[in-house]
Structure formats: structure tokens, C-alpha cells
Amino acid sequence: MRTTVRRIGAETLALAVAAAVFLVPFSFMLLTAVKDEKQAADLDFAWPTSWPVVRNLVEVISARDYLLLTAYVNSTILTVTSVALLVVFASMAAFVLQRRPGRVAGVVNLLVLSGLIIPPAVVPTIWVLQGIGLFKTLPGLILVEVAYSLSFAMLLYRAFIAAIPRELDEAAMIDGCTGMALFFRVIFPLMRPVTITVILTTSVAVFNDFVNPLYFLPGDENATVQLTLYNFQSQYSTQWNLLFMDIVLITIPPLLAFVFFNRKIVAGMTAGAIKG
Amino acid sequence: MVTSAQPRRAAAPESGRRPARPRARAVYPYAFYLPAGIVYTVIFLVPTVMAFYFALTRWTLFDSEFVGLDNFRDFFAEQNLRVGFRNTIVYAVVTSGLKVVLGLLLGVLLTSNLRLRGFLRSVVFFPVLVSTVAVGITFSVLLKPDTGLVDKALGVVGISGPDWLGDATTALLSVALVDVWKGVGLATVIYIAGIMSIPRDYYQAVEVDGGGAWHRFRHVTLPLSWPATYSVIILSFIGGLRTFDLIWTMTRGGPGFTSDVIASIIYKQYQAGFYGLATAGNVILFLAVTAIVVPLVRLLDRREIHS
Numbered sequence: 070m071r072t073t074v075r076r077i078g079a080e081t082l083a084l085a086v087a088a089a090v091f092l093v094p095f096s097f098m099l100l101t102a103v104k105d106e107k108q109a110a111d112l113d114f115a116w117p118t119s120w121p122v123v124r125n126l127v128e129v130i131s132a133r134d135y136l137l138l139t140a141y142v143n144s145t146i147l148t149v150t151s152v153a154l155l156v157v158f159a160s161m162a163a164f165v166l167q168r169r170p171g172r173v174a175g176v177v178n179l180l181v182l183s184g185l186i187i188p189p190a191v192v193p194t195i196w197v198l199q200g201i202g203l204f205k206t207l208p209g210l211i212l213v214e215v216a217y218s219l220s221f222a223m224l225l226y227r228a229f230i231a232a233i234p235r236e237l238d239e240a241a242m243i244d245g246c247t248g249m250a251l252f253f254r255v256i257f258p259l260m261r262p263v264t265i266t267v268i269l270t271t272s273v274a275v276f277n278d279f280v281n282p283l284y285f286l287p288g289d290e291n292a293t294v295q296l297t298l299y300n301f302q303s304q305y306s307t308q309w310n311l312l313f314m315d316i317v318l319i320t321i322p323p324l325l326a327f328v329f330f331n332r333k334i335v336a337g338m339t340a341g342a343i344k345g
Numbered sequence: 346m347v348t349s350a351q352p353r354r355a356a357a358p359e360s361g362r363r364p365a366r367p368r369a370r371a372v373y374p375y376a377f378y379l380p381a382g383i384v385y386t387v388i389f390l391v392p393t394v395m396a397f398y399f400a401l402t403r404w405t406l407f408d409s410e411f412v413g414l415d416n417f418r419d420f421f422a423e424q425n426l427r428v429g430f431r432n433t434i435v436y437a438v439v440t441s442g443l444k445v446v447l448g449l450l451l452g453v454l455l456t457s458n459l460r461l462r463g464f465l466r467s468v469v470f471f472p473v474l475v476s477t478v479a480v481g482i483t484f485s486v487l488l489k490p491d492t493g494l495v496d497k498a499l500g501v502v503g504i505s506g507p508d509w510l511g512d513a514t515t516a517l518l519s520v521a522l523v524d525v526w527k528g529v530g531l532a533t534v535i536y537i538a539g540i541m542s543i544p545r546d547y548y549q550a551v552e553v554d555g556g557g558a559w560h561r562f563r564h565v566t567l568p569l570s571w572p573a574t575y576s577v578i579i580l581s582f583i584g585g586l587r588t589f590d591l592i593w594t595m596t597r598g599g600p601g602f603t604s605d606v607i608a609s610i611i612y613k614q615y616q617a618g619f620y621g622l623a624t625a626g627n628v629i630l631f632l633a634v635t636a637i638v639v640p641l642v643r644l645l646d647r648r649e650i651h652s
Binding site: 080083084087088090091092093094095097098112113114154157158159161162164165166168169173177180184185186187188189190191192193194195196197198199201212213215216217219223238242247248251252273276277279280283284295298299302309312313316319320323324326327331334335338339 | 371476484538593
């Protein structure tokens with residue numbers, strides 16, 4: 070009896086500590102974002118005395134000629150395009166990889182693993198992008214994001230395709246479906262669950278990416294949200310409420326993805342990890 | 346295309362179509378590799394291979410002059426670059442070690458019969474999805490000396506906290522701790538998946554033998570969640586060796602160069618226009634990652650068989 074009580078006590082304590090450690094930073098972000106400038110400068114946990122939420126919001130969005138809006142548009146284009154390309158490219162490649170074992174598949178598997186482990190060589194990549202005229206352009210950055218996410222997406226797809234029976238391919242072949250038609254009309258629609266997982270995990274990763282835009286897309290006119298946040302850090306060094314309003318705005322898309330698709334994201338990330 | 350193949354068993358003669366099985370070439374064409382292959386080759390493979398050449402040159406992006414191993418000599422001759430190399434290893438070891446320990450503990454806690462279990466799982470996992478820049482900025486504010494919330498909280502219990510990010514002895518470790526805060530959620534869900542896949546029978550067997558909670562943990566959960574430990578170590582080690590965003594947003598390698606890691610040095614050299622040196626840094630990072638991760642994979646694989 071006493072041990073049960075002690076156990077419950079210990080668990081409650083563990084829960085409280087864990088909740089505090091993880092919730093305090095987020096509540097701090099939110100609280101600071103809605104304070105006025107003077108009170109936000111205290112950087113403490115006090116309850117806001119006034120609530121200039123709308124004013125902070127407008128000020129952050131209109132700062133530097135609506136740079137944040139431009140950045141949001143850029144980040145959206147970047148995320149949507151690179152994830153769309155990634156889904157098509159990775160699923161096609163993974164399909165042949167899983168269905169056609171042999172020497173070629175062996176090499177491809179090795180390349181997939183290399184893509185997971187090898188840190189990208191940044192300056193030579195800039196050199197290549199400059200050579201093909203895509204350095205400092207959104208299309209260039211899109212290709213970079215696709216290239217760096219291929220391995221992970223192919224792992225997820227390959228595992229899923231292994232569970233689709235070959236009899237299905239054969240049935241489709243009898244109906245005269247081969248190659249492109251077989252893949253896009255029969256197989257691809259069946260992969261919806263894993264496609265959703267790939268879309269969610271890579272969207273979050275691309276949207277949150279900071280390093281690649283920093284190297285491959287410098288400059289304000291093409292800024293992504295992470296870059297603007299990074300630059301706002303020096304600009305708003307006294308207006309903490311605006312800085313944190315910016316952080317809150319940038320955290321909203323992943324938060325929405327998390328609220329609606331929590332299970333899918335967790336499933337994708339653990340599957341990728343364990344098979345990787 | 347369709348050669349005279351044997352009729353398939355599933356062929357339906359009344360359909361009137363060719364009851365033949367096309368070759369793999371037509372059904373699973375290698376052309377499907379092309380889009381992915383081209384992007385991967387141009388954007389990833391070519392730069393990776395070229396890095397080995399450019400690392401040996403003095404390079405301006407437009408022309409390069411071969412200088413042999415000078416860049417590597419410079420890299421290890423300068424003290425700050427050596428410190429960066431050491432810091433990278435320390436960072437990777439500390440973050441992956443803590444993620445294993447805390448991820449396992451949280452995994453065990455969050456698979457037990459707790460109220461609020463689902464809520465806590467979400468709370469622990471959410472930071473994984475938040476941008477690193479946002480986390481970095483928030484924690485640099487929380488870790489400010491004296492006025493920051495962390496030091497204030499420590500002050501309440503009578504400890505005067507250090508200047509976490511401004512002090513050479515604590516800067517790197519503080520960033521590593523924030524990395525653990527952000528990343529432990531992924532380790533936790535990997536452990537949860539691992540622990541959930543342990544057959545219940547083992548726990549029942551321990552119960553029949555009269556073993557307690559510690560026994561359950563030590564002789565069932567710990568050894569049987571080995572695949573999860575393996576994934577967490579590999580993942581966080583690779584991530585730790587490559588780390589850049591968090592260091593860059595929190596300390597920029599400072600104070601001085603005491604919290605520089607290889608990736609931040611690469612960026613600094615790139616900004617300063619030393620492209621050859623930056624690329625040499627990349628090659629060193631590449632060699633370090635393969636030299637550490639490949640044997641690690643081998644070692645952990647072997648343990649899996651024995652345990």
C-alpha cells in the first residue's frame with residue numbers, strides 16, 4: 070500500500086518536472102509576444118499588464134516593408150514545390166528499387182545510405198549551383214532540399230512498397246499497364262498513407278530549415294521565414310515582444326501540422342529512424 | 346517490347362489481351378531512377394566528390410590553385426580550429442548520451458499507466474517540430490546571466506547561476522543541453538515504439554518470479570529495447586557531429602571560439618572567403634563522420650546479436 074502511494078508520488082513529481090521543463094519555454098514565448106514593449110523588456114513570467122496583441126502583430130508583419138509576408142510566400146513555395154518533387158521522385162525510385170533487386174539496386178541502396186550519413190559539402194555545392202546558374206535562386210534551393218531529403222523519403226517508401234503484393238502488379242500488367250501507367254494509376258494511389266507521412270515530415274523539415282537557405286539563398290528579396298527570424302534577432306534586440314511575436318507566427322505552421330497529424334508524424338519519424 | 350513469354354497462370358483468356366508477362370525492363374524501368382538520380386548526382390554526389398579536390402586548393406569559386414595539404418595543415422595548426430574539432434566530438438557524445446538516458450527514462454515513464462500520458466507524450470515531442478532558430482533565440486533569452494529565467498529560478502533556491510552562454514567553460518555544454526531539450530522527444534517516441542513492441546509475456550514471467558520494477562527494467566526493458574537505443578545513438582551522433590543551427594543562433598561559436606564546432610568553422614571560413622579551407626573542413630567532417638559512425642554501426646550490430 071505504502072509503495073503504491075510512493076510510486077504515485079514519484080510519478081506525479083516526474084510528470085510535473087517534465088511538464089514544467091517542456092511547457093515553460095513555450096508559455097514564455099507566448100507571454101512575451103503579447104506584452105507591450107516596456108514590460109516585454111523585463112523578460113520575466115509576469116502576467117501582461119496590457120494586451121497589444123494586434124498592434125504587435127501588425128508591427129511585426131509590416132516591419133521592413135512587409136518582409137515577413139514575402140518570407141512566408143517564399144517559404145510556402147519552397148516547401149510545397151520541394152515536397153511535391155520529392156514525393157514523385159522518391160516514390161518512383163523506391164518502387165523500382167524494391168521491385169527489381171540486383172546489382173543496380175545494390176548500388177542504389179548504398180547511395181541511399183550515403184545520403185543519410187554524409188554531411189553535404191556546402192561550398193562545392195555552391196560552385197555547382199553557380200555553374201548551372203541556380204545559385205541564390207529559389208529553384209536552386211528547391212533542388213538542394215529535394216536532394217538532401219531523398220534518402221529518408223526513399224527508405225519510407227521502400228518499406229511501404231515491400232508490403233504491396235506483386236500480384237497486384239501482375240494483375241495490372243495483364244490489363245496492359247506497365248511502367249508509368251502501372252506506377253501512377255495502380256501503385257501510387259495505394260501509397261497514400263506513406264505519402265502523407267513523407268509530406269508531413271519533410272514539410273516540417275524544409276519549412277524549419279535554416280542552414281540551406283543561409284548558404285544557398287542569401288539576400289532579403291528571397292528570404293525564408295527562418296532567415297528573417299534570424300535577422301530580426303539583431304534588429305529587435307530591444308523589442309522583445311516583436312521578436313517573440315515573430316517566433317510565435319513561425320511556430321504556427323508546425324503547430325497546426327502537429328495538432329492535426331501528430332500520430333502520422335510520430336509514426337513516420339520512428340519508422341524512418343528504426344529502418345535507417 | 347513483349348517477347349514470346351510463357352502465359353501466366355493469372356491470365357484471363359476471355360479478356361482478349363496478350364496473356365504475356367512483359368520483362369522487368371518494361372514493368373519496372375530503370376528510367377524511374379532518373380529524376381531522383383539526376384538531382385542527387387548533380388546536387389549531392391558531384392559536390393561531395395569535388396570536395397576532395399577543392400580541399401587541396403586555394404579557391405575563389407572561379408579558379409583554384411593546387412596547394413596540396415596546406416588547408417589541412419592550417420586547419421589543425423590553428424588552435425581555434427583544433428578546439429572546434431574537439432568541441433564537435435564532445436557535443437556529439439554529450440547530446441547522444443543524454444538523449445539515450447533521458448529518452449529511455451521518458452519512454453519507460455510514458456508507457457506506464459499514467460494519467461495524462463498522451464498529453465505528456467505530445468508535450469515532450471512538440472519541440473522536435475519547432476524551428477531550431479526559434480528554440481535557439483528563446484533559450485538564449487532564458488539563459489541570460491542573472492536576469493534570465495533559469496538563473497532567477499536558481500536564485501530562488503539560493504544558487505547563483507553561471508553566465509551560461511557567456512562563459513567559455515559552460516557555453517558549449519549549455520547549447521548541448523538545449524539540443525537535448527529539443528531532440529529528446531524524438532528519442533522518446535523511438536523508445537516508446539521499441540518498448541511497446543516487447544511481448545507482454547516477458548513482463549508476466551518476471552511477475553511470476555516475483556521480480557520488482559527494477560528487475561523488470563534491468564532484465565526486460567533495457568535489453569529488449571536495444572534496437573531503439575541503437576537508432577537513437579546513430580541518429581543523434583550523426584546529428585551531433587553535423588550540428589550548426591543551434592550553435593550559430595545561440596553563441597555563434599563564442600565567447601571567442603570556445604564553442605565553435607566544425608560546421609560553424611566551415612561557415613566562418615566560407616564567409617571570410619577561404620573556400621578551400623572551408624571545403625577542407627567539410628572533408629574533415631566527412632572523414633570524422635565515417636570514421637566514427639561506420640565502426641559504431643558495426644559495433645552496435647555485433648552487440649545486437651550477442652544480447
